[in-house]
Amino acid sequence: xxxSEISHFSHPQHKLKFEHSEFPFKCDGCKEVGIGSSYKxxxxxxxxxxxxxxxAPTIFHSFYTKCSFQFFSRPPGEKPRFCNACExxxxxxxxHCRDCGFDLHPCCAKLPVVLDDGEIRLYLYRKVSSxxxxxxxxxxxxxxxxxxxxxxxxVACVKDMLVENWQGFMGGKSARKFDTRIPSLKNxxxxxxxxxxxxxxxxxxxxxxxxxxxxxxLGDPTTLIAGVIGSMISKA
Ligand SMILES: [Zn+2]
Ligand SMILES: [Zn+2]
Ligand SMILES: [Zn+2]
Ligand SMILES: [Zn+2]
Ligand SMILES: [Zn+2]
Numbered sequence: 668x669x670x671s672e673i674s675h676f677s678h679p680q681h682k683l684k685f686e687h688s689e690f691p692f693k694c695d696g697c698k699e700v701g702i703g704s705s706y707k708x709x710x711x712x713x714x715x716x717x718x719x720x721x722x723a724p725t726i727f728h729s730f731y732t733k734c735s736f737q738f739f740s741r742p743p744g745e746k747p748r749f750c751n752a753c754e755x756x757x758x759x760x761x762x763h764c765r766d767c768g769f770d771l772h773p774c775c776a777k778l779p780v781v782l783d784d785g786e787i788r789l790y791l792y793r794k795v796s797s798x799x800x801x802x803x804x805x806x807x808x809x810x811x812x813x814x815x816x817x818x819x820x821x822v823a824c825v826k827d828m829l830v831e832n833w834q835g836f837m838g839g840k841s842a843r844k845f846d847t848r849i850p851s852l853k854n855x856x857x858x859x860x861x862x863x864x865x866x867x868x869x870x871x872x873x874x875x876x877x878x879x880x881x882x883x884x885l886g887d888p889t890t891l892i893a894g895v896i897g898s899m900i901s902k903a
Contacts, residue, residue: 671684672684675715677715678695685705686706696716701886704887705717718773722738725738731767734766737763737765752775757772775809775884787879789813789818791822792811795812808822809822810822811879811883822884829884
């Protein structure tokens with residue numbers, strides 16, 4: 668459900684307004700990057716993913732049928748925690764299962780099980796045995812895979828790519844200071860494919876697959892991001 672304005676416990680001093688941005692932002696809830704829809708305080712440059720702005724107290728996930736994940740505004744306990752979906756550190760909002768100690772970033776917990784635009788369909792798996800299009804490794808994090816099983820992309824690899832490309836931005840806070848917009852992912856994909864000549868022809872498909880995964884990973888698979896990232900891929 669979308670509200671045009673909300674009050675949030677993490678930012679009680681101002682209301683947060685629903686916004687749509689083509690610029691990446693750093694979510695002040697989960698501390699991960701986001702794009703597209705957000706709840707924002709423009710006075711303080713404070714942003715939250717939709718999933719972080721309106722969390723559920725408890726969620727269940729089809730990959731962990733015995734788990735019940737509770738929402739925490741800070742990672743529980745003293746130990747450093749990492750997300751079971753993307754393998755990145757958990758430093759802010761998190762869904763945590765007390766029984767198993769599993770953790771999921773709010774956006775990772777809400778990753779769509781199927782990404783489908785009518786032409787390309789990708790399914791989310793907890794683990795796949797084939798190698799990832801980006802890193803070439805098996806296993807590792809959750810993976811999006813095409814029905815033909817040829818294209819496999821780790822959620823972790825997509826996040827790594829974004830973080831590498833957006834390092835300058837991730838260090839700072841304000842998206843306004845970040846003027847290169849969406850970075851080029853094409854080069855990353857191409858570089859990878861040059862090394863593996865077999866996969867050369869696949870890059871176009873991989874590029875398309877990538878844009879879906881990117882927008883999903885950023886917390887908003889439903890927006891025009893696919894278009895934005897699509898144009899950046901073709902212009903690069
Ligand atoms: Zn967030
Ligand atoms: Zn504020
Ligand atoms: Zn559990
Ligand atoms: Zn995660
Ligand atoms: Zn990978």
